[in-house]
Structures are given as C-alpha cells and as structure tokens.
Amino acid sequence: MTEPSATSASFGANEKFGALLVFGSAFFWSFGGAIARFLHISDSWTIVFWRCLFAGLFLLAFMLVRDGPRGTVSLARGMGWPGIAVGLCFTTASTSFIIAISYTTIANVVLLGAGVPLFAALMSWVLFRERVSRFTWGAITAVIFGVAIMVSESLNGAVSPVGDALALLIPVVFAFATVITRRYPHVRMTPATCFGCFAASAIAASQSSDLSVTPGELALLFAFGAFNLGLGMALFVTGARLVPSALAALLGTAETxxxxxxxxxxxxxxxSGRTIVGGAFIFLALLAYLFNEFRGKRNGPGRAVRTPTP
Structure with a gap:
C-alpha cells in the first residue's frame, strides 16, 4: 500500500481505474444469461452448487498466485466483520438469483435489480452521510426508467411472491456489499467473496436432490462459475473501493x-425494439454521469487519498 497522495490527478486516476474495474465486472457478469441458455438442469440448487464452487476455487487460486499461501491466510484473517458481511451478501445474492428465476420472470428480476444504485445511495446517505448529488439521483432515475422500458413487454408474465421477494433481496444485499466495500477500502474483499461462494455452495449441496451433471454441463458450469461469477467478483471488489458507492452500483447496471x-x-x-431503446437510454445516462463526475474531479480541489493494492 502506497503513501497518501494529495494530488487531484492521483485521485482522478484512482477513481477512473476503479470505474474501469467495476465496468469490467459488469462485462463478465453480463455473459450469465448467454451461458445459462445452454444449461438444461432441472434442479436450481445443483446449478448454485457447481457455479459457486467453481467461483470459489477460482478466487482461491487467484489469491494463492497473487499473495502466496501465507498472504492468503493473512488476508482471510484480516477481513474482519466487513469481509464476513460482504461474503454473506454475495452468498445471498448468488443463491437468490438462480432460485428467483425458477419462480418468477427474468424480466422481474432485472427490473428489481435496477434498484441497486438507489439502494446504495440511500444506504450511504443514511448510514455514513455520504453526499449524493442531484445529478446522481437524476442518473439513477434515468437508469431505472431505461430498465423499465426494456422489460415492459414481458411484465405480464407469470409471477410469484416468493420469486419477486428473492429478486428484491438481490439489489438490497448487493447495494449493502457495495457500500461496505467503499466504506472500508483498506480491507481486501477478495477473500470475502471467496468465503461467500463456498458458503453458497455448501448451502446448495445440502438442498440439492442430485449433484451429478454431464461432462458438457460441467464445462459450462465451470465457465459460469469461474469466469462469469468469480472473475466478475474479483474485479468488482477491487474497483468498488476506489469509487463512490452510487457510481459503483450505477456502473454495474451496464450488465443489463x-x-x-x-x-x-x-x-x-x-x-425487441423496447429493449434496444431502453438499453440505449441506460448507456447514455451512464456516459453523462461519468462525464459529469470526472469533469468535476478534474476541476475540483485536490484531496488526499490512499491507493490500495488490488
């Protein structure tokens, strides 16, 4: 970890790098739907088990290569309650996603998931008094409106109170993980996400009726877990420490x-046409928000920041 720097240029570089990492996590997460299309496994708990197991193994291997065995153990011991909380958030979110889409429409899950920026901004303001600008609230509103356009054609599908409750739980816990990661930038959250994946896999193993899959399905589940979920998590928890909570959550909507x-x-x-229009609406809102934020950081006064190691 380097010494604090008081230059606005350093702050701008750190925030831009963090924004790039968070966007990268959304990029890898966005392949989830395409991969899931290839899977034909009736028991959702089986998918949760293999996906989270491979994600946990990927994150563990990543830490062993980067930090070595002793460093990995040291990081796990040092994550404290913030790391445990973030891990449990990812356990809840990754499990709820797979179970929710078996009860309700994917459209409903996506629409409710768009609430992440709003929940993150509210939690930051209520818990830590982190300022949220009017422009941020406007961008959040635009993103939610864009997602509403995208899924408006299929909102009349079959729904379930259980499925919608799980779908609503996802943005709440994900926003909480975003806020904690930003609030404790000195805590390395990679071991927290690893813990969360293994915890979700253990829970799924106790609930699944049959964990056996074909070799082809196993290969897909490996990609689904290691690269779609695991790599996405590694990028997110690294980048979310460098940017405001609302911005991190807002960038995550690029997945949609x-x-x-x-x-x-x-x-x-x-x-469909509405999906294209809604997606363009979200993309333009993200670009406008980023342009406004980075222009403000360049023109504003410098402030001391600490550059954490990834």
Whole structure:
C-alpha cells in the first residue's frame, strides 16, 4: 500500500481505474444469461452448487498466485466483520438469483435489480452521510426508467411472491456489499467473496436432490462459475473501493445493457425494439454521469487519498 497522495490527478486516476474495474465486472457478469441458455438442469440448487464452487476455487487460486499461501491466510484473517458481511451478501445474492428465476420472470428480476444504485445511495446517505448529488439521483432515475422500458413487454408474465421477494433481496444485499466495500477500502474483499461462494455452495449441496451433471454441463458450469461469477467478483471488489458507492452500483447496471447483446450474438435472439431503446437510454445516462463526475474531479480541489493494492 502506497503513501497518501494529495494530488487531484492521483485521485482522478484512482477513481477512473476503479470505474474501469467495476465496468469490467459488469462485462463478465453480463455473459450469465448467454451461458445459462445452454444449461438444461432441472434442479436450481445443483446449478448454485457447481457455479459457486467453481467461483470459489477460482478466487482461491487467484489469491494463492497473487499473495502466496501465507498472504492468503493473512488476508482471510484480516477481513474482519466487513469481509464476513460482504461474503454473506454475495452468498445471498448468488443463491437468490438462480432460485428467483425458477419462480418468477427474468424480466422481474432485472427490473428489481435496477434498484441497486438507489439502494446504495440511500444506504450511504443514511448510514455514513455520504453526499449524493442531484445529478446522481437524476442518473439513477434515468437508469431505472431505461430498465423499465426494456422489460415492459414481458411484465405480464407469470409471477410469484416468493420469486419477486428473492429478486428484491438481490439489489438490497448487493447495494449493502457495495457500500461496505467503499466504506472500508483498506480491507481486501477478495477473500470475502471467496468465503461467500463456498458458503453458497455448501448451502446448495445440502438442498440439492442430485449433484451429478454431464461432462458438457460441467464445462459450462465451470465457465459460469469461474469466469462469469468469480472473475466478475474479483474485479468488482477491487474497483468498488476506489469509487463512490452510487457510481459503483450505477456502473454495474451496464450488465443489463450488455446481456441481451451477447444473447443475440450467441443464440440469435434479437432484442425487441423496447429493449434496444431502453438499453440505449441506460448507456447514455451512464456516459453523462461519468462525464459529469470526472469533469468535476478534474476541476475540483485536490484531496488526499490512499491507493490500495488490488
């Protein structure tokens, strides 16, 4: 960990790098729908088990290579309650996502998931008095409106109170993880996400009726877990420490824009007109927000920051 720097240029570079990492996590997460299209496993708990197991193993291997065995143990011991809380948030979110889509429509899950920026901003303001600008509230509103346009054609599908409750739980716990990660930037959250994945896998193993899968399904589940979930988590918890909570959550909504693109390319499912319009609305809102934030940081007074190691 380097010494604090008092230059605005350093702060701008750190925040831009963090924004790039968070956007990268959304990029890898956005392949989830395309990968899930290939899976034909009836028991959702089986998918949760293998996906989270591979994600946990990926994160463990990542830490062993980067920090060595002793460093990995030291990081795990040092994550404290913030790390445990973030891990449990990811346990809840990753499990709820797979179970929720078996009860309710994916459209409902996506729409409720758009509440992450709003929940993160509210939690930051209520718990830590982190200032949220009017422009941020405007961008959050625009993003939610764009997602509403994208899914408006299928909101009349079959719904379930259980499924919708789980879908609503996802943005709440994810926003909480975002706020904690930002609030404790000195805590390395990679071991927390690793813990969360193994915890979700253990819970799924106790609930699944049959964990056996075919070799082809195992390969897909490996990609689903290691790269879609695991790598996405590693990028997110590293980048979210460097940017405001609302910005981190807002950048994460890029997953909603990119996901239908990959499905269209890989599976030939062309998005509807409303999906294209809504996605463009979200993308433009993100660009406007980033331009406003980075312009403000360049023109504003410098402030001391600490550059954490990834």
């Amino acid at each position: 824009v990119l996901a239908p693109v990959w499905v269209a390319i890989i599976h030939g499912e062309v998005p």
